[in-house]
Amino acid sequence: MQAQETKKKLPGDTTLPSSKEELASLAKLEKQKYAYSVEDYFQKPKQSSFKFSPNGLFFSYREKDQNNKNHVYIKNTETNEIKRVIEEKEDLIRGYGWANNSRLIYVRDNGGDENYHLFAVDLDGKNDTELTPFEGVQVSILNSLKDQKDHMIIQMNKDNPQIFEPYKINIKTGDLVKLFENKDPKNPISGYDFDKDGNLKAYTQQQNGTEYVLYYRTDETKPFEKIVKTTWKDNFYIAGFDYSTNNPHDAYVISNLENDTNEILLYDFAKKSVIKKVYANKTFDVGGINRSRKRGYEVDYYHYNGEKSVVIPVSETYKKLHQKFTTQFGDKEFSIVNKTDDEDKYLIYVGSDKLYGVYYLYDTTKDSFKEIFNLMPQLKEADMAEMRPIKFSSRDGLTLYGYLTIPKGASATNQVPLIVNPHGGPYGPRDYWGFNPETQLFASRGYATLQINYRGSGGFGKKFSMAGNKQIGRKMLNDLEDGVAYAKSLGFIDENKIAIYGASYGGLATLGSLVKTPDLYTCGVDYVGVSNLFTFFKSFPPYWKPYLGQVYEQWYDENSPEDQKIMKEVSPALNVEKIKKPLFVIQGANDPRVNIDESDQIVTNLRKRGFDVPYMVKYNEGHGFGHEENKIELYKSMMGFFAKHLK
Numbered sequence: 302m303q304a305q306e307t308k309k310k311l312p313g314d315t316t317l318p319s320s321k322e323e324l325a326s327l328a329k330l331e332k333q334k335y336a337y338s339v340e341d342y343f344q345k346p347k348q349s350s351f352k353f354s355p356n357g358l359f360f361s362y363r364e365k366d367q368n369n370k371n372h373v374y375i376k377n378t379e380t381n382e383i384k385r386v387i388e389e390k391e392d393l394i395r396g397y398g399w400a401n402n403s404r405l406i407y408v409r410d411n412g413g414d415e416n417y418h419l420f421a422v423d424l425d426g427k428n429d430t431e432l433t434p435f436e437g438v439q440v441s442i443l444n445s446l447k448d449q450k451d452h453m454i455i456q457m458n459k460d461n462p463q464i465f466e467p468y469k470i471n472i473k474t475g476d477l478v479k480l481f482e483n484k485d486p487k488n489p490i491s492g493y494d495f496d497k498d499g500n501l502k503a504y505t506q507q508q509n510g511t512e513y514v515l516y517y518r519t520d521e522t523k524p525f526e527k528i529v530k531t532t533w534k535d536n537f538y539i540a541g542f543d544y545s546t547n548n549p550h551d552a553y554v555i556s557n558l559e560n561d562t563n564e565i566l567l568y569d570f571a572k573k574s575v576i577k578k579v580y581a582n583k584t585f586d587v588g589g590i591n592r593s594r595k596r597g598y599e600v601d602y603y604h605y606n607g608e609k610s611v612v613i614p615v616s617e618t619y620k621k622l623h624q625k626f627t628t629q630f631g632d633k634e635f636s637i638v639n640k641t642d643d644e645d646k647y648l649i650y651v652g653s654d655k656l657y658g659v660y661y662l663y664d665t666t667k668d669s670f671k672e673i674f675n676l677m678p679q680l681k682e683a684d685m686a687e688m689r690p691i692k693f694s695s696r697d698g699l700t701l702y703g704y705l706t707i708p709k710g711a712s713a714t715n716q717v718p719l720i721v722n723p724h725g726g727p728y729g730p731r732d733y734w735g736f737n738p739e740t741q742l743f744a745s746r747g748y749a750t751l752q753i754n755y756r757g758s759g760g761f762g763k764k765f766s767m768a769g770n771k772q773i774g775r776k777m778l779n780d781l782e783d784g785v786a787y788a789k790s791l792g793f794i795d796e797n798k799i800a801i802y803g804a805s806y807g808g809l810a811t812l813g814s815l816v817k818t819p820d821l822y823t824c825g826v827d828y829v830g831v832s833n834l835f836t837f838f839k840s841f842p843p844y845w846k847p848y849l850g851q852v853y854e855q856w857y858d859e860n861s862p863e864d865q866k867i868m869k870e871v872s873p874a875l876n877v878e879k880i881k882k883p884l885f886v887i888q889g890a891n892d893p894r895v896n897i898d899e900s901d902q903i904v905t906n907l908r909k910r911g912f913d914v915p916y917m918v919k920y921n922e923g924h925g926f927g928h929e930e931n932k933i934e935l936y937k938s939m940m941g942f943f944a945k946h947l948k
Contacts (some may be wrong), residue, residue, distance in 0.1 A: 311890065312891065312897045312920070317901055317905065317916055318917065318918040319915045319917060327915050330941035330942070330945045332944070336745070337679070337680065339933055339936045342680070342742045343929070343933050345365050345369065348364050348365075348674050349676060350363040350373075351648055351660050351674065352398060352648070353399075353640070354402050355401065355641065357378065357642075358402070359375050359378060360375070360378055361374065361386075362674075369929040370389040372388050373389075373394070374386065375424060384424075385426065386425070387429070391921075392409050392412065393410075395409060395417060400453065400472050403423060404423055404424070404472055404473070405424075406422075406453075407419075407420050412920075412921045413892065413921070413925075414893055414923055415842075415923060416437055417441065418431060418434065418438075419442075420432060421472045421473070432475040433457060433475075435459055438457050438458055438462075439844065440457045441455065443455060443495060444495045444497075446498075446499050447642075448497065449499060452471055453472060454469055458844055463489070463846050464486055465489075466481060467479070467501070480501060490505065491507045491513065494539045496549075503516060503525075504525070510853075511533055512530060513531050513533065514527055515527075515529050516528065517570045529558075533854070533855070534763065534767060535558055535763070536563055538554065538556075539552050539553070539554055540552075540553040540555050540590055544598040545597050545598045548571070550570040550571040551576065552567075553565055553568075554567075555587065561583075561762040561763050562581060562582060562583065562585060562762040562763070563587050563762075564580065565578075565590055566578055566579060586761070588603075588604045588606055589604060590602075590604075591603075593619075593644065594642070601614070601615060601616045601618070602623070603615065605760075608690035609634065610734070622647075625663075626649065626663070629661075632653070635649050635652075638650045638660075645664065646662060647662070648673070649661045649662075654687060654736060655682045655683075656736060657676050657677035658675075658736065659673075659675045660673040684709075685744075688734055689705045689707060691703050691787065693784070695776075696783055699765070699780075701753060702754045703752050704732055705752075706737070706741070706749060707744070707793070708744040708745075708747050711793040712793050716793055717749050718747065718748050718794075718798035718800065718947040719749045719750075719798070720743050720751070720799075721751045721784070721785060721800070721822075722740070722752050722802055723781055723801070723810040725803070725805030726758065727758070728758075728759070728769060731761075732752040732758075737750075742936060742940070753780055755780035756768040756780055770854065771855070771864075773857070774870065778810060778813055781810065781814060797823070798823050798947045799823055800822060801824075801825045802827075802939070804829055805894070806831065807830065808828050808830015809830050811826065811830060812832055812903060813871060813873055815879075819879055819881050819882060823882060824942070824943070824947070826885045826886075827887070828888075828925075828935075829887065829888055829925060830886075830900070831895055832874035832899045832903040833872045833899060834856070834868045836898055836899065838859050840898065842893045877903070878910070880907065883942075884914055887900075887939075888917070890918055890919065890920040890922065892922075893924065895924060904916045917938060
């Protein structure tokens with residue numbers, strides 16, 4: 302009876318998932334022995350997430366124990382004394398950081414449900430306090446308030462699950478002060494802009510589900526005034542206030558109102574006018590701006606992601622540092638992930654397509670580099686595969702960018718299978734150049750991987766983004782097919798062995814491709830993917846509901862008869878009769894974004910047609926697996942599935 306009660310409480314249809322034995326049998330279909338195991342690619346590093354305390358006296362990191370739990374440790378840089386300060390228990394620590402020189406913060410959710418709670422703990426591991434003990438509430442940090450060491454500004458959907466409001470929180474006591482009321486759920490505030498002193502200077506209000514109005518006030522005693530009104534198709538948002546001038550209303554803004562790509566502007570909010578255009582790239586959206594707090598907020602560099610990551614040095618100080626780092630690390634990509642308040646110590650992350658990542662410490666006073674930790678020393682660079690940036694034209698003339706990871710030895714006389722791997726989103730995210738454990742695992746097994754930044758992907762300007770509107774299941778899939786044609790033209794792809802695998806929207810693209818072009822692909826893997834647009838819209842978490850207007854314009858409108866017809870055509874669960882190739886489905890039971898019903902539907906409908914559909918469900922996971930043992934089981938099963946159908 303107790304077992305039955307437990308079964309009832311679990312999400313989804315618990316009769317559908319494949320047994321552990323069935324999945325183990327699937328994994329065993331990969332019979333070949335390789336130099337690197339699945340564990341080599343997907344075990345979490347022994348140590349990771351290195352950070353300095355603001356004053357540089359302590360150094361924190363996460364370290365994995367024998368049970369795959371990643372606890373947080375602190376090392377005293379003067380005495381070398383090490384102490385564990387945060388213990389990871391059943392629920393994963395999703396992130397941590399330094400609140401000030403004596404206290405750390407961290408966030409946890411419940412089994413992947415994304416209702417994050419905020420915790421804080423002292424350097425000695427004492428006073429471990431849950432600061433936001435509210436059921437079903439999601440918290441995120443808006444402003445760390447560097448100059449108010451016991452406080453920070455957070456936002457929560459505490460009083461209404463659909464909307465978020467800002468609070469000032471005492472990180473010792475948990476005392477909360479609400480800073481502003483989000484009064485209109487139908488036209489909610491979607492973003493708040495506080496200055497470094499914690500003053501609310503601006504906010505962005507959503508109107509009619511598709512429009513955004515940025516309001517600003519020049520003084521706390523004055524009302525907020527409308528600055529600019531945009532639609533969801535445009536960008537105009539504050540990247541940071543400019544504290545290097547005497548005008549408190551100057552700010553750096555990211556905008557595409559007068560440019561196809563996002564550009565950086567210096568803007569005077571008192572005069573409601575652009576002071577100057579700061580930086581833009583004609584092809585790629587600007588990523589952001591980095592400044593030095595120590596040097597009065599002087600601009601150090603701009604950055605963006607093109608085919609690879611690009612940094613544009615600005616200040617004389619950073620130009621010298623950048624040259625020093627470039628000389629030290631050569632053709633590797635490097636990024637500053639942390640620095641002390643005095644900017645005398647820099648933590649630098651170095652990687653490439655063949656190097657998972659190495660942390661280095663640069664000490665400015667000693668002018669010295671020291672390797673701190675190689676995250677994956679077992680993966681030798683010389684053995685890894687090349688990730689090649691590619692560019693080609695779609696059938697309707699769009700320039701598409703992407704990446705092709707190529708197994709060693711692939712050639713016209715040694716053709717290899719191809720795995721097409723569409724990224725999630727679909728609107729906003731994109732694929733990047735760098736070390737990718739998935740594509741490297743695939744390459745080690747002899748598979749090439751194609752990643753395409755299809756229309757609608759982020760980072761390539763407004764026209765490219767808008768080209769993806771209402772193209773789910775249609776032109777977005779054409780882009781994948783055009784990418785396959787491009788890959789075939791290179792001469793080293795086995796045209797009879799092409800798989801497709803993706804997560805989230807990538808799962809929908811996988812299922813949609815098996816419906817739209819059933820003869821192109823040999824098999825597919827759907828990981829936390831949408832299968833039915835009608836049920837997907839109905840299962841949105843409450844805090845997504847205010848954005849339905851945008852969803853209807855960008856995806857499809859479930860209230861429009863014309864769009865309903867398209868939705869039926871592009872919802873794979875409603876078109877399973879067109880699927881004729883093998884499918885493997887993977888789902889986290891607590892997923893708040895793609896409800897387990899999406900995977901249950903496709904599995905049920907295919908099995909009714911006599912398909913053998915392996916189905917992996919993990920009941921302690923959400924939108925993607927976070928537990929190491931689950932990830933490893935997933936990829937072992939996936940490798941068995943691919944071995945069965947691609948070898």
